[in-house]
Amino acid sequence: MPNIAKQIEAVRSRIRDAERRFGRPRGAVRLLAVSKTRPAADIRAAHREGLRCFAESYLQEALEKIEALADLDVEWHFIGPIQSNKTRLIARHFSWVHSVDRLKVARRLDEQRPADLGPLNLCLQVNISGEPSKSGSSVEALAELATQVANFPRLRLRGLMAIPARTPHFATQRASFRTLRLALEGLNSTGLALDTLSMGMSEDLEAAIAEGATLVRVGTAIFGVRPKKPGMVSSVVPDEAT
Numbered sequence: 001m002p003n004i005a006k007q008i009e010a011v012r013s014r015i016r017d018a019e020r021r022f023g024r025p026r027g028a029v030r031l032l033a034v035s036k037t038r039p040a041a042d043i044r045a046a047h048r049e050g051l052r053c054f055a056e057s058y059l060q061e062a063l064e065k066i067e068a069l070a071d072l073d074v075e076w077h078f079i080g081p082i083q084s085n086k087t088r089l090i091a092r093h094f095s096w097v098h099s100v101d102r103l104k105v106a107r108r109l110d111e112q113r114p115a116d117l118g119p120l121n122l123c124l125q126v127n128i129s130g131e132p133s134k135s136g137s138s139v140e141a142l143a144e145l146a147t148q149v150a151n152f153p154r155l156r157l158r159g160l161m162a163i164p165a166r167t168p169h170f171a172t173q174r175a176s177f178r179t180l181r182l183a184l185e186g187l188n189s190t191g192l193a194l195d196t197l198s199m200g201m202s203e204d205l206e207a208a209i210a211e212g213a214t215l216v217r218v219g220t221a222i223f224g225v226r227p228k229k230p231g232m233v234s235s236v237v238p239d240e241a242t
């Protein structure tokens, strides 16, 4: 358990160093702790170290932790693939969703966001490496999707998210993140006012910060290597409205 405190401190100092090294203002980058597969006790430990933003990828698991931790002030972010029959619970229990890549899902989140909660913060996920197997909108389809999503009253379009193909090469990491930054700048030049680049994880957060990340999503470097979740990896649920 004391490990978590030490690891959070190490991640914070990596973020500060990268901010300094790449000319970013101090505090420009928010740390989002990715707690998927981790027990509620680990989130409590991280919360004691001052973290407030936690991200989950699997809805059922997330809901259990959200309930178990209802006594804490946590801002919950959803970062996993979204089946459209799960949107109602996501719209109700999260403050942010980073993984929206199609209009149908955005429309449902908008319709299902409870009126008393305020708008749901949203990032569009972009498939920057163009791998057909990955989720995310293509860069080409992004402008039209963003324009439509920006008009939904119960959503607040904040920016873009990407999970580039893994590579140990800093220059290659940076090139992927630069593509996402340029896509955001392109959208803002058409009149949108997006303020969030959700990019960078345990292994590549420095490259992301160099290219303008405003929020890094860090799991392993805080909580350690994730246990394999039997049944999670291959679960396929039909994507249909309920």
Ligand SMILES: *Cc1c(COP(=O)(O)O)cnc(C)c1O
Binding pocket: 034, 036, 057, 079, 080, 163, 201, 202, 203, 217, 218, 219, 220, 221
């Ligand atoms: C799991 C996950 C992360 C965290 O990855 P680490 O390499 O453990 O830091 C970040 N973003 C998304 C979308 C994830 O699914």
